[in-house]
Amino acid sequence: SQTIHQxxxxxxxxxxxxxxxxxxxEGTSNPNLYWYxxxxxxxxxxxFYSVGIGQISxxxxxxxxxSRPQDRQFILSSKKLLLSDSGFYLCAxxxxxxxxxxxxxxxxxxxxxx
Amino acid sequence: xxxxVQSPLSLVVHxxxxxxxxxxxxxxxxxxxxxxxxxxxxxxxxFMLTSSGIEKKSGRLSSILxxxxxxxxxxxxxxxxxxxxxxxxxxxxxxxxxxxxxxTGTRLKVLA
Numbered sequence: 001s002q003t004i005h006q007x008x009x010x011x012x013x014x015x016x017x018x019x020x021x022x023x024x025x026e027g028t029s030n031p032n033l034y035w036y037x038x039x040x041x042x043x044x045x046x047x048f049y050s051v052g053i054g055q056i057s058x059x060x061x062x063x064x065x066x067s068r069p070q071d072r073q074f075i076l077s078s079k080k081l082l083l084s085d086s087g088f089y090l091c092a093x094x095x096x097x098x099x100x101x102x103x104x105x106x107x108x109x110x111x112x113x114x
Numbered sequence: 115x116x117x118x119v120q121s122p123l124s125l126v127v128h129x130x131x132x133x134x135x136x137x138x139x140x141x142x143x144x145x146x147x148x149x150x151x152x153x154x155x156x157x158x159x160x161f162m163l164t165s166s167g168i169e170k171k172s173g174r175l176s177s178i179l180x181x182x183x184x185x186x187x188x189x190x191x192x193x194x195x196x197x198x199x200x201x202x203x204x205x206x207x208x209x210x211x212x213x214x215x216x217x218t219g220t221r222l223k224v225l226a
Contacts, residue, residue, distance in 0.1 A: 032212060043120075043202060043218035044157075051212060059213070090156065100146040100206030103214060105156035 002027035006091045006106030014114050019064075019078040021109050023091030026072065031093040033074040034103065035066055038088040050074060051097070086113045116141040118205050120217035128225050131193050135220045137203035138185040147179050147186045148214065150202040157202055160188070193224045 006023045013019060025031050032051050036044040046059045048066035056066050063082060067075045074091060088110050092103040118139045127133055139147065146164045150157035161170045163179035163186060170177050174193075179186045190197055200221050204214040 034214070036216075041221070043118075044204075044216040046213055046215070049211075049213055057211060057213075097208065097212045100148070100162070100208075100212075100214070102148060102159040102162055103157075103204075104159070107155040 002093075002104065004091065004093055004104055004106045006109060008109055009107065010110045010112075012112045012114060013081050015083055016080050019076070019081050019085070019111070021076040021089055021091075021111075023074045023076075023106055024072055025074075025093045028072070028093070028095060030071060031095055032097070033068060034092040034094075035074065035076050036090045036092065038090060038108075040087075044090065048076070081113050083113050086111055116205070116207060116215050118203060118215050118217040120201075120203055120220050122220060123218065124221040124223070126223045126225065127193055129194055131224075132189065132191045133193060133222065135188040135190075135201050135203075135222070136185060137187070137217055139203075139205040139215075140184060141205045141207045141215055143207045143209035144181070144205055145208050146206045148204045148206065149177055149186070149188050150204070152200045152202055152219070153198075160201075190222075193222075195224050195226050198222055198224045 003026045034049045035047040050068045090108045091106040094101045094103045121136045148162045149160040161177045166181040174191045177188045200219040202219045204216045
């Protein structure tokens with residue numbers, strides 16, 4: 001069966017520090033991978049998605065970046081965090097591109113910037 | 115600009131009540147509409163709808179899509195406290211991309 005792992009679960013970082021959040025998927029090949037941010041009381045804002053290794057599409061201009069070094073690994077990074085980067089970050093995967101398939105989400109990382 | 119709007123933003127009901135959650139969308143290259151339930155952490159999948167007028171049902175939950183009027187509803191009958199959660203809908207679009215556009219969610223609280 002497929003599983004998705006996302007870590008860490010919580011993170012407290014000072015403004016200006018770097019960031020690296022990791023997401024890995026097991027039990028499937030060539031998944032579509034997504035990073036979302038969810039502010040308190042809000043919906044999911046798509047940050048990045050990837051349909052293959054090295055293929056990254058960015059939805060929102062910001063100081064975050066994403067990379068997909070392996071088929072089932074998706075990394076969200078920043079060189080210098082801003083206060084506005086605080087939020088709940090979710091990684092998700094799906095397969096297929098025609099009608100869309102349900103996304104499966106990791107448990108998320110709650111990021112607080114001080 | 116692609117947009118998905120959910121209403122109401124929040125709702126408080128008592129156990130046993132029936133609720134209807136709304137999701138309207140204005141997107142290009144629409145392919146499907148998905149509903150999720152989010153309690154503490156990861157949203158969990160409820161329904162995927164691709165055709166108008168065909169009701170999807172799972173226990174006390176049901177959902178239907180109207181592709182002419184561009185909306186979907188999620189019904190929950192005989193609500194229980196365990197139904198308390200944020201309900202999210204998302205439109206899947208394929209206009210040269212493959213992405214899900216989420217609404218802001220409806221926060222449902224069911225009181226005992």
